[in-house]
Amino acid sequence: MTTTVAGPPGAARARSAPKEEERRPRRSWAPYLFISPFYLLYALFMLVPVGVSVWLSLTEWVGLGAPRWVGLRNYRLLATDISFHRALGNTAVFVLVAVCLVVPLALLIAQALNTRGLRVRDLWRTAYFVPIVVSPILVALVFGLVFDRQFGLANAVLRALFGSGGVDWLGDPDLARVSIALVMLWRWTGYLTVFFLAGLQNVPRELYEAAALDGAGRLRTFTTVTLPALKPVTAFVVVTSFICAAQIFEEPYLLTGGGPAESTLSVTMFIYRAAFQRQQFGYAAAAAVVLFVLVFGISRLVNRLLGIGRAAS
């Protein structure tokens, strides 16, 4: 599914069975007009801000007066800022949770939902998807209640099962990260399941039948038939969840406020805090540029390795 850029008219006609549209000169301006609104908005609200971010990152600015040029000082400060290192580390943990826990679980659920003759498939699929539709405020409120040390549902369940449940979910640094990870699992798994399920439904039945004839077991079938067929979907899901997790904000901001002791502080929270709570706009911009380089670089690399986004025809 790759596209050839239109050559000179003669060249186009030389190819076999040229399409009508290629012969008509009046078509030439039309596609540019169709795509122009996007590029106008993209330039104004994406390219310009990214450029401004790079410039701001080289200045010191409290939001009033003129920004003062400081060169690379913000980046040097970031390199030794323990809070920023924590934010990077925590965000890496959240990314790992998304890619190594949420994605495989979504695939597992999709496999279950793809069982032939499954009853009320629509019900399961819909119910699992609901958490992503719910406002982050409700998510935060509910999980604030669930993880409450004294009265929360999580401890009530533990108490019922094991007789003790005084777990300080949101107060202990490690458990706070676990809590955020659980919320991520709850919120994102059903959403990603939908993509895997669609991918699985697209795998031709004959492939499974052929595998069965060859006497392949479940695991063999999964690794030799299912996984290769799912490659494009998997690539999409991995990249999407990577990008989402790398800029996670709502879950830690609303649930733990980044604490305790910055153990759930994410990079986006760090940027927000620097800019809008501490008026360090240049410093925030520098952190944002670092995040941009990491996310953009890694996701383009993964895209290239897994080969998605090449299709334009």
Next chain:
Amino acid sequence: MTRARLPLYAFLILLLVGFLAPLVWALSGSFKPRGEIFGYPPELLPDPFTLDNYRTLLTEQSFGRWFLMSTVVAVVATVVSVFVCALAGYGFAKFRFAGKQLLFNVMFSSLSIPFAVILVPLFVILVKTGLGSPWFALIVPWVAPAFGIFMMQQYIVQSIPDSVLEAARIDGASEFGVFRTIVLPLLRPSLGALGVWQFLQSYNSFLWPLVLVSDSSQYTLPLGLQTLFVSEQRQYDLVLAGAVLAVLPAVALFVLLRKQLLEGLSTGAVKG
């Protein structure tokens, strides 16, 4: 046959409970008086049952205004963005032109730009140019999501044959006429899918309104509820009722249009 399926259904039901229990608990909590929300052991059915949370919320708080703000912003953003995405998706799906691959790559790679990167500069730019009004800033910068264009492009490639377009052109329709009279009607299912998705994105968005909106008369729902929660010393009763009311329309919309949305969302990813 059925017996062999038992573990499967047990797994699915367990998941169902896991995904929905927190929401059901929130719904139940919103009908409990303040002191009972944290009752132990946790009760599923509110006893005593009360509507006071809802009554107080609707009479003493600006819930109606937050709701209106969120809904109007989300509807306008949705309509405009669906149109912009359909236009661009059509341009990429049905035309050959110089620079197409490059332009497509630029569009596609914007999916990899984290929002946090433009958060600070976009805020600064909009405020400095006097465009910081929520009616502009909550809507306009977000009406051209690359994801939507990609989705539209995939759908058009798969489901609109060239011959239909050609027939309309031979009948003398202009290029925009073809788009308006032929393409848009054929696109209806995927417009619905993108529409729901865009609506939910806008309706549930939190970080950008948090940064942008300072005037409490222009709060969106998530912002109003968050402020209420903080000002009530993190008491759950009112906010829980508000959050339940805020979530109901979103869930209802999703359940109504779930088929289009779930299929539309996966179109791009599966074939891409």
